[in-house]
Amino acid sequence: MRSLPVTVITLLCAASVLVFGVWAYFAPVSFIDYVNYAPYNEHLTHDAGAFQIGIGIGLITALLWNNTLGAALAGFVVASGLHTWSHFTDRHIGGHGTDVPLLGATTLLGIVAVVLLLRRKAA
Template sequence: MGTRLRQAILLLSVAVGLFTGGWAGFAPHSFYSSFPGLTHAWVAVDGPYNEHLIRDVGALYLGLAAGGIVALLLKDPSGSRVLGGAWLVFGALHVGYHAQHLDLLDPIDAWGTLLALAGCLAFALLLLPARRRPAADATAGRHEHLAASR
């Protein structure tokens, strides 16, 4: 994957993390009663309000956003792969839960939930692969570095 595409996906993951995490972390009752907004409520249908749980969700998303910011600053595909792995674990479990509870939502919200969560899984999967240098190049680079440092 090219650097610009990787950076765009990282920026998207940061935006999702900041939006969702900021809302849940700093306005938990509003998040509970009206996420994702625009007269829809995907969280409130799933049980009673729990401020601790909602704030923890916010912290999780903000942590993923922070990881995305670090990966952007590192400008190294390995940071993107680590973030992709984190989003993949979280996203797979998250979409798995919601896929089993679609009956709580009307059909439009059920599809919206699945599409939003599938989007997060998609950028997780896109961040995972990265080009690897052939072993000979990597070894040569290490030898050159060692020789230069002597």
């Protein structure tokens, strides 16, 4: 059983990384203007947003699912999925032809692990 202060603090931490992560991922120019960082790198900003969103989802999942590995994997799957998507949408900027398939494969492995955890819990 978690105490109310721990739950509230965890939700505040999750909200902070989710707000900035969503902002960086979906409005990278505005985010970089706000943080006053130069030079602007769209893909790097997308990646930073993806990982912040994954951390936020991991924190929220940890509150909802009493399984530390499951919560960590949920955060990983979200971050890795968004990271894969940013490599796909930013492929015109650079990167390698193997980025999307390799990143996508690790995302799928994370999904498989979550499904296996859920099946084990259901059994």
